[in-house]
Amino acid sequence: MQPYIVKQGDHLAKLAYKFGFDADAVWKDPQNEQLRQQGYLSQDPNILNPTDMLYIPGDTPPTMHTLTVGCTNTFVSDAPSMTLTLKLVGQDSSRYSSRPYTIQELDQLSGLKTDGDGVLTFKAPVTLNVATVVFSDNGETWVLSIGHLDPIDTLSGVFQRLQNLGFLGGELNLEPVNLDVLRLGLWALKASQSGSSNSSAPASAPAPDSAPESDSGADSTPPSSGNVASDNAGLGDDGTLDAATTSLLLKAYGC
Amino acid sequence: MAADDATCDPPAPYIVPDGATWDDIASNTGVDVQRLLVANNIDPNLSPVPPPTPGAAIVIPQGIRNACIAPENTNTVGVGAVCTALITSSHITVGGVDFVAWFNSKMRGTHGGIFGNRLGADGFAAAWDHVQALTGKSGVAINEFIGHLMIMYNETGGTLQPSPEIGDAAYFFESRQLHRADGSSFQKASYNGTVGNRLAGNQLSNGTLLPAAKLPALQPLVFPSPVITTQQDVDAWNGPTYPRSAPADVQQAAMECDFYKYRGRGLNQLTFWTNYKRYAGPSIQRVFNKTVDAMKSSELDDAMMNPDVYLDTFRLFNLGTGASISQLVAGSFAAYGTAVAGDSSYGSGIYTTRCVALRAAMVVGGVIASD
Numbered sequence: 001m002q003p004y005i006v007k008q009g010d011h012l013a014k015l016a017y018k019f020g021f022d023a024d025a026v027w028k029d030p031q032n033e034q035l036r037q038q039g040y041l042s043q044d045p046n047i048l049n050p051t052d053m054l055y056i057p058g059d060t061p062p063t064m065h066t067l068t069v070g071c072t073n074t075f076v077s078d079a080p081s082m083t084l085t086l087k088l089v090g091q092d093s094s095r096y097s098s099r100p101y102t103i104q105e106l107d108q109l110s111g112l113k114t115d116g117d118g119v120l121t122f123k124a125p126v127t128l129n130v131a132t133v134v135f136s137d138n139g140e141t142w143v144l145s146i147g148h149l150d151p152i153d154t155l156s157g158v159f160q161r162l163q164n165l166g167f168l169g170g171e172l173n174l175e176p177v178n179l180d181v182l183r184l185g186l187w188a189l190k191a192s193q194s195g196s197s198n199s200s201a202p203a204s205a206p207a208p209d210s211a212p213e214s215d216s217g218a219d220s221t222p223p224s225s226g227n228v229a230s231d232n233a234g235l236g237d238d239g240t241l242d243a244a245t246t247s248l249l250l251k252a253y254g255c
Numbered sequence: 256m257a258a259d260d261a262t263c264d265p266p267a268p269y270i271v272p273d274g275a276t277w278d279d280i281a282s283n284t285g286v287d288v289q290r291l292l293v294a295n296n297i298d299p300n301l302s303p304v305p306p307p308t309p310g311a312a313i314v315i316p317q318g319i320r321n322a323c324i325a326p327e328n329t330n331t332v333g334v335g336a337v338c339t340a341l342i343t344s345s346h347i348t349v350g351g352v353d354f355v356a357w358f359n360s361k362m363r364g365t366h367g368g369i370f371g372n373r374l375g376a377d378g379f380a381a382a383w384d385h386v387q388a389l390t391g392k393s394g395v396a397i398n399e400f401i402g403h404l405m406i407m408y409n410e411t412g413g414t415l416q417p418s419p420e421i422g423d424a425a426y427f428f429e430s431r432q433l434h435r436a437d438g439s440s441f442q443k444a445s446y447n448g449t450v451g452n453r454l455a456g457n458q459l460s461n462g463t464l465l466p467a468a469k470l471p472a473l474q475p476l477v478f479p480s481p482v483i484t485t486q487q488d489v490d491a492w493n494g495p496t497y498p499r500s501a502p503a504d505v506q507q508a509a510m511e512c513d514f515y516k517y518r519g520r521g522l523n524q525l526t527f528w529t530n531y532k533r534y535a536g537p538s539i540q541r542v543f544n545k546t547v548d549a550m551k552s553s554e555l556d557d558a559m560m561n562p563d564v565y566l567d568t569f570r571l572f573n574l575g576t577g578a579s580i581s582q583l584v585a586g587s588f589a590a591y592g593t594a595v596a597g598d599s600s601y602g603s604g605i606y607t608t609r610c611v612a613l614r615a616a617m618v619v620g621g622v623i624a625s626d
Binding site: 013044046084086087088089090119134138139143144146148163164166167181187188252253254 | 332
């Protein structure tokens with residue numbers, strides 16, 4: 001076994017195919033179990049963190065094939081497949097139900113359609129890095145970066161989930177790290193889950209406004225921290241998401 | 256309409272303007288031609304591609320969204336998940352408080368650094384009680400409301416009054432370094448000869464000292480007879496520095512030249528001759544039975560304060576520029592801010608910061624919009 005440093009876009013099935021090892025055996029290897037316990041390796045083989053360390057079998061000699069001179073030699077390599085599942089939610093629950101779509105990179109797939117709950121599921125070779133979902137009826141397009149989702153206990157993982165859910169605009173970037181931006185998304189998530197956002201403030205919402213009204217017409221007020229209020233939305237200043245908010249985000253996103 | 260049961264409006268059908276090509280529509284909506292054709296069941300490989308039918312309602316595809324996902328898991332992605340209300344009038348409350356009062360206390364109380372100006376109640380009502388005239392739709396999703404409101408807020412200093420841009424002739428003539436609310440600075444371009452404006456020296460001389468080939472650009476001629484007649488004067492009025500030593504009557508005449516006459520007015524501070532003709536021209540013709548060319552600068556001041564003119568100007572400008580309303584509805588503010596202001600540092604900077612902060616605070620506070 002030798003150490004391998006995970007790169008963005010890696011997931012275990014893809015690495016197993018690329019390096020020719022048994023994914024399940026490697027994941028359960030005691031060395032990797034130890035790395036997981038020490039926090040050096042993510043808990044989910046499909047959601048690895050770049051810079052995670054993983055022990056994989058050493059180099060194996062390449063398989064030799066014979067070639068026949070004077071004719072075309074055809075080799076077929078069947079990459080194993082993975083299942084990709086996307087649940088699309090809009091304001092109207094029927095917005096994404098039973099809608100036809102195509103995957104640009106997999107034009108052999110035909111007759112694809114979301115189910116009644118707006119879920120689309122398709123199989124793709126583990127080597128596929130990007131899948132472009134195009135809804136045939138209006139051209140709406142989703143570009144999916146496969147294996148790029150980071151673990152939820154990382155700031156980038158929280159950011160990605162909030163952005164995917166639509167609580168942070170697609171134009172935003174996490175870099176440089178801005179906890180206030182993440183908190184805006186978390187507040188929006190919590191407001192959406194509170195069920196009665198117009199009657200009373202959600203549990204995690206900011207305290208009622210008590211700031212004095214300013215009469216200044218000039219742009220002279222010093223910049224605020226960027227917070228809507230003093231509530232930290234479950235995200236500490238050290239970048240740690242509390243357990244309740246983690247659970248809420250996991251439930252909303254799905255993984 | 257309660258936040259919980261409200262739905263976002265899908266993008267309104269796009270009506271093909273007379274003479275518009277697929278390229279025009281793609282430019283106006285920020286969607287590339289290929290996607291536009293596919294969305295409307297037209298094979299992009301056809302040659303020639305059939306032109307769009309004027310007056311027909313066509314589909315404008317939603318913007319491209321990106322998502323980082325994990326295999327072998329369910330990944331939930333949302334469009335407009337933060338959209339909680341359909342805005343149909345100025346009757347909006349947040350957390351039970353009237354929107355303008357809430358904005359001036361809550362938002363300015365906690366975000367004074369980015370919302371330096373108070374929001375004017377009169378201007379807010381005058382604009383948002385006419386959503387149809389303002390946007391061409393009976394109601395807009397919250398992202399679109401925020402996107403438009405923050406443009407108006409920035410352009411009018413929060414008053415939402417369509418008043419003319421403040422400054423003397425030299426201010427509009429010259430390029431100046433200005434500062435934004437967040438402390439960043441930017442270079443205000445000279446309005447003399449830029450974008451669609453004609454140069455004051457050429458206008459004041461009626462083009463008599465220009466090569467003949469350039470004369471058509473001056474039509475219609477502005478003054479009955481040339482106000483300046485020497486090449487030196489023409490060069491000065493075509494130059495970068497306002498000719499402060501010019502005779503008073505020439506300076507007075509210069510205020511009918513494009514750099515001053517077509518300064519910012521309206522809710523989005525429409526600027527430049529070509530923009531006035533294109534976006535304010537139709538309503539001015541309808542209401543005043545005049546072209547913008549036929550109006551004096553002072554007449555244009557009055558005309559642009561007419562609601563029928565400034566609301567329609569705002570609508571037409573958004574329809575006619577590269578401003579992508581579909582991206583705005585999906586919550587991508589930067590592209591819209593950049594398209595309207597023509598400045599990516601503004602669109603991606605203070606404009607987006609304001610929009611994102613306002614959206615989050617509105618969602619957290621609980622938005623209720625009623626007719």
